[in-house]
Amino acid sequence: MKKRLAFLIVAVTTLLLTGCGGNENVIEFWTPLTGEDGAYMDQLVEDYNDTDPEHPVNHVITSDLYTQIYTVLQSGSGIPDLTLIHADRVPSFVNNDLLVPMDDIISQQPELNEDNYLPEAWTAGIIDDVQYTIPLDIHGSAMYYNIDLLEQYDVMDWLDDDVVTFDEMLELEGQLEEGHYVVNDALLGWVALAQLQNVGGDIEGADGEPTVDTDEMREVIRYLREINKAGLMTPYGEDGYLMFQSGNVLFSTDGTWSRLAHEQVESLNFGVTNTYSHSAEVFHNRSSAHLFSMLRSEERTPEKEEGIGEFLEYIREHSIEWAEAGQIVASREVVEDPEYDQFMQSFYTQDERHEDSLYIYTYEHYPYVAEAIDNYIADIVHGEMDVDEGLHEMQRFVNDRVAEGDAELEDAADAVEDFDDDVDTNE
Amino acid sequence: MDKSKFSHWFFIGPHIILFVVFILIPSIYGVYASFTNWNLMTSPTWVGLDNYRTILTNQDSSFHHEFFNGMKNTLIFVGVSVPLMVAIPLVIASAIEHKKVKFKNFFQSIIYIPGLISISAAALIWSLIFNSQLGMMNNFFGADTVWTATQPYAWMTIFIMTVWGGIGGNMIIYRASISNVSQDLYESAEIDGAGPIRKFISVTLPSIRFPLIYTVVMTTAGAFNVFGQPLMMTDGGPRESTTVLMMYIRDLAFGSGQSIAGMASAMAVLLGMVILIISAAQYYVMNRNSA
Incomplete structure (x- = not known):
């Protein structure tokens, strides 16, 4: 009995260890x-x-x-x-x-x-x-368009220079059928970061500090709010991505990978272009x-x-x-x-x-900035949150997180220094 | 060698090993981490009570704002969902146990099965039901509300989903307990002229005291750890009004960018303390009143 038990234990252990190993x-x-x-x-x-x-x-x-x-x-x-x-x-x-x-x-x-x-x-x-x-x-922002809707509203020419501008979109103010929108708010944070480059802004200051509450970001938000205020952006909280797929939105600002999902929708006749911009001369796709x-x-x-x-x-x-x-x-x-x-x-x-x-974006603290923007941008653009308050919150959000990381690096550097001092003393 | 001297270890040993490895050591390390500055990549640096000071007293800090907003939303969830998760199953269990009710197990199964569905799958189902474009709620009832982006509807969607998926477990416990209550007590009460409500309050409730205490304490502790429902249904919105503390904790520790695990641990320890105090108070009050 004891021998059998011992054999069983050895066999199971061997099997387990073999599983842990690998080639x-x-x-x-x-x-x-x-x-x-x-x-x-x-x-x-x-x-x-x-x-x-x-x-x-x-x-x-x-x-x-x-x-x-x-x-x-x-x-x-x-x-x-x-x-x-x-x-x-x-x-x-x-x-x-x-x-x-x-x-x-x-x-x-x-x-x-x-x-x-x-x-x-x-x-x-x-x-x-x-x-x-x-x-x-x-992989990055892509702006898909609904060909049938562009033709319906006779605005295919917007695509001629590969850049749809805010002014072009505003042409349809008051012209849309009920339930139709020019653009959705999918991946709005990415869109804002692309606009930030368009207007010459950045998320990194001269001394490497994160910059969110800036004039350039304010300008970006002004453009986006204008589209929303004109009733051209899908409403707050709505699934704009789904609304594009169901044929109610002219443009969808989502990702290059969304093509696969859009292709699954049989009735959707779509193409792809650049993320919209304030000028046809300057455009970016946040990637x-x-x-x-x-x-x-x-x-x-x-x-x-x-x-x-x-x-x-x-x-x-x-x-x-x-x-x-x-x-x-x-x-x-x-x-x-x-x-x-x-x-x-x-x-x-x-x-x-x-x-x-x-x-x-390759700025070290970009993930914090992106998270802050993702958290607040929809609220700000849709007018659910005051612009100044939103920008202040975003800046504080990023600053506090960066400060934590910096404190840790300083502590680590101090620890290394102390260690070096100890080594020197012992020598 | 006296075999019986060690035999109990074979029974309790596996559980103790699992408890120590997966609960005790991580918990102790979590408490230690709450006194450190730690990004998970380098070694933790001891900062004493700094994290707690920031969370509790520094009103300019986003961590202070996140903790109190998260705690407030968690308390809203606990305050509304726990009474529902206790009262509704209790009423259903009492109703099913009524002698005139047929197909008892069928009704029990219908109510219990949603609890077997994962939170993610359940959230997908309910998101579609409440979807303003495709959802049943808007299309059947002609509403044009964006449920998950408007308060108080955002909370409502979370509570509906939680109750739908969560009442089955408590109901089974209550039903089992109620079925064990002696019929003699009900008959005596009837002779004394007690109606259905009086019988429920004076016979049923005192007779299932311990299962009731157990379910209230466990449901409360579970509700404090809410995470999946608001994450999947509302993503914490609108305007962070449904962002619960566990969402902030997870974001800090495992969100984008470098981890802020020390601060996250401090928040988790504070949440743990709140759960401990409230659970102990509940146990004490309920046990004393029913003794």
Whole structure:
């Protein structure tokens, strides 16, 4: 009986430990791709593994990527070999010394260079002249239009110069059928950040401080409120995205990836253009990017790094599959492939003027600024909140969070200094 | 070796291990983190009572505003939902237990099943019901209200969803307790001339005292931890009027940008203390009054 029990315990323990182990050659690749795009990445990884590489890739989708990353970094084990992170995370990750530069990989794979990628995506991974990431895509604001409604209101000519202006939209004030709107308020925070660039503003002050309560932001809000006040924007709290899909809104300001969902609506005859602006001469589409990066880990061997380089090179050559997910592929080779033109998002890479419009915020505290804007912008634009009060709240929101982070960095620096002093004294 | 000396550890051991690993150690570390400045990436830095001072006394701080707004909204949720989550199941359980009611298990199942549906799925269902374009509420009743963006309707949608999904569990407990109440007591009450309401107040309620205390305390503690319903139904709006404390805590610890886990932990500790005090008070008051 005792022997049987001992055997059972050993067998179960062995099984459990085997489960914990895993193949040392496998590249553990974590992404936050919980939507349909996850399936496209699965396919890319599967295709790569079918080439029988020495280091196959295991794609792990995690809904809360950054929390998971913090957890494994704290524990020091189970750190993924490769991660797909958003552009706005790069500065803080680098400042906290969490990322490994891509230098070795770039030297092993010479095609992984600036010339072979869209510049906005490539430069999003550069901090202090060091390349920390290799880009996969740019994904950002896109403005879809309902062709049938544009024709109904005889305003197809608004699209002639690829930029719909506030003045053009205001032409339809008082002209719309009941229940129809010119534009929705989907991803309004992103729209505001694009407008901020249009009017020459920024979210970073001269000394690196966050700036939200500014004259430029006030101007952005004035433009947006004007559209709302004229009854042209979908009402407060309404699902403007759904209203566009149900054929009641001329323009929808959502993301490049929304094309997939819009295509599912049979009756929706739509196209894509740039996010609206106050002037046809100046326009931006607020964007982000998915970037391949390597977290600092002692478990990653040079051989595995080589394998990562081979995988990234494969992705660079074959990421046309990724265009299916609705993203603007970062690889120049893919973007210039005639096959890519069939994808709607190729609109944004048709020429230099459009490529330049893809604006990625890389300010260290951008996530706080974006969160503040997302929290308050709809209330302010729809007149539910006073402009001054809203801007003040946003600025306070960001300042307090930044101050917390700064205090921590100062404390950490003091701790390092104290440690150095102790070492000196002991010496 | 005396086997019986250790046998109880085999029964209680697994639970103790799980409790220590997943509850006790994280809780202690959470309390420790509340006295630190911590972004989850670097080591926590000890700041003493700074986080608590900021949250409780610094009126210029957004953390102070978030804590008190979150606590106010949480208390609104608790204050409205707990009585509903106790009273409605109690009434339903009493009604089902009435001897003339047929298909008791069928009705019980109908009321219990929503509790098995995840909050996300339930929120999707209710969001569509209240959707001003596609929803049943507006199309059937001809309303043009944007339910989730207008108060007090935003709160109403949250309460309706919460009650719909949450009354089943308490109802099962009440029904089981009521069915155990001796029929002799009801018969004696009837002989004394008691009507249905008198019997409910003087016989049923005192007889199910302990299940009642248990459900009130547990429902209250659960309600303080509300998160999914306002997040999914209203996203905290309009104008943060349904943003509950757990939403702020999660945003601070795991939102965008660097984590502010120390401040989030301090808020969580304060919330925990409020739950502890209110639960203890409820237990004390109810136990004393019914003793």
